[in-house]
Amino acid sequence: MDQIYIPKKRVDFTVGSYVAIRQLETTAEEEIKPFFYNIKHLEPIKTKIIKEIFKNLNEIIKCDNIIITGSFLEQGFRFNDIDIILVSEEKIDTKQIVSLLESKIGPKFHFILISNKALIKGLSTDPLYMLMLSKCVAKKRFIYRIKPQINYKLVDLHLLKSKLLIDNFDFLTGDEKYEMTRNFVAINQFISKKEVTKDKIDLAINNFFGNKTIHKLKNNLLLTKDFLKKYKKAYNNAQNRILKGIRDEPKQK
């Protein structure tokens, strides 16, 4: 009879566990084929990083899906961190995963842990979820087009974030200004029952505030007066519509 030796101090394989013995070189590694949603171009190095993330996460956790989203998927390398949504019904300690991934791969990570049910709910009621998932890379295929359902109280909460732009305009960075404007326009599109995707929101920003607004916002080149005048007016209109929606909401149910 042949014998196999394994380390005495080990994480797995407790005494009495059943194990399968296989020759290492014949075990073909499962190829990772990510699903790309609304991504026209992605630098090859980023695709490599994504595959590396999926591979590493596969080894350490069990979850229903892994979705990568946010500024990492934009052209260029101006991202602060990599946003990852872990879809799982189980509780996962993301702090440990963050430090492990950061030491293995490099960039900073931000995790959002969410159940399948909450993800579906988010995709139907929350314009920020729609925006976030309108451009993403997923480990498994998922349905991201779900019939929108307006929850006005939730939308009101989101709109507050964009109010900061009015008071703090001169003190914000270009990226912050763009994010707040994008948030506001996404909400506006959502309550107007229009599609909320990153490209459509960007188009709407330029159409409403003027050509090249996004470029000017991001690079902090925008003149305050004209932009804020339009923004304030549109913000107040949106707020009134949302508050009217909250008032009428119980009647609709």
Place this chain on the structure above:
Amino acid sequence: MSQNRNKLIDLFIGNISNSAVHMILEKAIDEDNLRKHYDKEFSISLDIAKNYRKKINPKNTPFHGKEVKDIKNRIIKKVMAELNLRISKGYQNINLGLIGPTVNEILKKTKVV
């Protein structure tokens, strides 16, 4: 210099108020709060307020009693106005009793009290 300090305090108050309104409204939403799943976005007004706070003297110690009282009153007034606007339009479940404790909590977090 003092004018600059006053401007920073105004901005600080605006952001703290926004953050407090956010926290109170969050509790008024009946169903499971979806927002907890992306807290990074959530605390943005508080983060901006903290940045202003870093520029206001005294930076690491609480403000003087009279100034604390004034700042607190101005925040409460702003929060009350925002919430009352919603109540007047038919928004239900808003607990105005949360204003005081919420503002106190944020002022402690930002080392004003």
